[in-house]
Amino acid sequence: MGLFDRFKKPAVNENGEQVVKVIVDGGYKPETVHLAKGVPAKLVFERVSDKGCLEVVHSPQMGFEANLPLNQEVTFDVKTDQAGEYGFACGMDMFKGKVVVK
Numbered sequence: 612m613g614l615f616d617r618f619k620k621p622a623v624n625e626n627g628e629q630v631v632k633v634i635v636d637g638g639y640k641p642e643t644v645h646l647a648k649g650v651p652a653k654l655v656f657e658r659v660s661d662k663g664c665l666e667v668v669h670s671p672q673m674g675f676e677a678n679l680p681l682n683q684e685v686t687f688d689v690k691t692d693q694a695g696e697y698g699f700a701c702g703m704d705m706f707k708g709k710v711v712v713k
């Protein structure tokens with residue numbers, strides 16, 4: 612892993628938001644999402660297969676819970692005002708991912 616990989620930040624769109632897509636396909640891809648602190652952010656989930664038990668995604672820490680209909684994007688706003696790690700998981704907490712804000 613090179614120096615630049617470690618500090619890689621997601622692209623910022625024309626509204627100044629970090630938008631990161633998580634593909635749900637028998638797990639979360641990527642499992643770890645990196646966000647820059649202090650920049651508004653959106654997490655976009657799209658479930659593309661029936662593998663696993665991933666119909667629901669929730670995050671008590673980030674304050675969202677929703678069903679993920681197949682092949683539809685579901686978007687959540689993510690607060691980035693505090694550095695830290697914030698988990699998300701399937702409805703039964705079997706599959707996990709996390710957002711790292713720094």
Ligand SMILES: [Cu+2]
Nearest residue numbers: 664701703705
């Ligand atoms: Cu599950």
